[in-house]
Amino acid sequence: MAQSAPSPAQAARAGEPAALALPDMPLHDPWIVTDAEAGLYRLYTSNIPVVSGTPGLGTMMYTSRDLKAWTPARAVFVAPTDAWFKAGAWAPEVHPWRGRWWLFTTFHDEAAALPAIDKRKPYRRATVAAVADRPEGPFKLVRDGEPVAPKTLMTLDGTLHVDPDGRPWFVYAHEWLQATDGTIEALPVTDDLVAKGPPQVLFKASDAPWAKGQNQPAGDTVFVTDGPELFRTKTxxxxMLWSSYDAKGYVQSQARSKSGTLAGPWEQLEPLVRYDSGHGMLFRRFDGQLMMVVHRPFKTARGKLYEMRDAGDRLEIIRQRIDLDGDPKALIGGP
Incomplete structure (x- = not known):
């Protein structure tokens, strides 16, 4: 059985940094890896220099043995300063693939203009890859930071999906600023995670009956897609977990492929959590319990933990673990 992290008093006596709780931890777009070999949960998020103590764009990581007490964050990836991007480091994800650990994270450069869409002015934004031999890094940028998806596309929140035949796919959100009605798309990639075919549109944000378009100053209406993650149920x-906005805020929802493949068609299910929650991902506890972590609220985000049920044809929330994430009351479903 994994040991619990030391209490703040025990840590102080040992000369170690005091343990953190989730309410103490700035946490946008959380990603958790269950490292059974090390007995650790590894939680990745965008690097915040004043939190990690490491300057620069990149990814930082907290660790815990029990999902309640967390070590202070440290940087596991720092991007080179001469890369094409100037900002971002959003939505880091860490995946094991062919004996190594791959980090995907999204950067942008507002000065690198893409062709205008009506009065909107897209700019270069994309998910890039870095690799390490261990989940704790350090991660090194691959292919000089060139995007996985075509660089002419404004993309974000890329994730790795491996189909039943063992073929890897890169699944990402196509940004509303360029697409107008944001989409989730899939790109076939090689074993080195290099694009090898054109992207395929899986669905658009407005397909969800609950999704609310965002009115823009130019008078048009756009729809947001964020945070895709694929999950194969026990049946x-x-x-797919994904996020967008309803009339009241950010929403964590799910979609289901009618064919059981990326090709779909995809049907939109009822949201899992509203209450300005989203960008969720799934992981398993050491005991096998399926879990979901989301961030809430969108601004000043913190991590929120839910025990989940694989219902065969959908995901269901069992309960929110407010004893771990510090919320005063559980928030499930939504108004």
Whole structure:
């Protein structure tokens, strides 16, 4: 059985940094890896220099043995200063693939203009890859930071999906600033995670009946797609977590492929959590319990933990673990 992290008093006596709780931890776009070998949960998020103590764009990581007490963050990836991007480091994800650990994270450069869409002015934004031999890094940028998806596309929140035949796919959100009605798209990639075919549109944000378009100053209406993650249920159904906005804020929802493949068609299910929650991902506790972490609220985000049920054709929330994430009351579903 994994040991609990020391209490703040124990840590102080040992000369170690005091343990943190989730309410103490700035946490946008959280990603958790269950490292059974090390007995650790590894939680990745965008590097905040004043938190990690390391300057620069990149990714920082907290660790915990029990999902309640967390070590202070440290940087596991620092991007080179001569890369094409100037800002971002959003939505880091860490995946094991062919004996190594791959980090995907999204950067942008507002000065690198892409062709205008009506009065909107897209600019270069994309998910890039870095690699390490261990989940704790250090991660090194691959291919000089060139995007996985075509660089002419304004993309974000890329994730790795491996289909039943063992073929890797890169799944990402196509940004509303360029697409107008944001989409989730899939790109076939090689074993080195290099694009090898054109992207395929899986669905658009407005397909969800609950999604609310965002009115823009130019008078048009756009729809947001964020945070895709694929999950194969115990009955073989292919689901996707993803986020957008309803009339009241950010929403964590799910979609289901009718064919059981990325090709879909995809049907939109009822949201899992509203209350300005989203960008969720799934992981398993050491005891096998399926968990979901989301951030809430969108601004000043903190991590919120939910025990989940694989219902075969959908995901269901069992309960929110407010004893771990510090919320005063559980928030499930939504108004």
């Amino acid at each position: 073989g159904v292919l689901l």
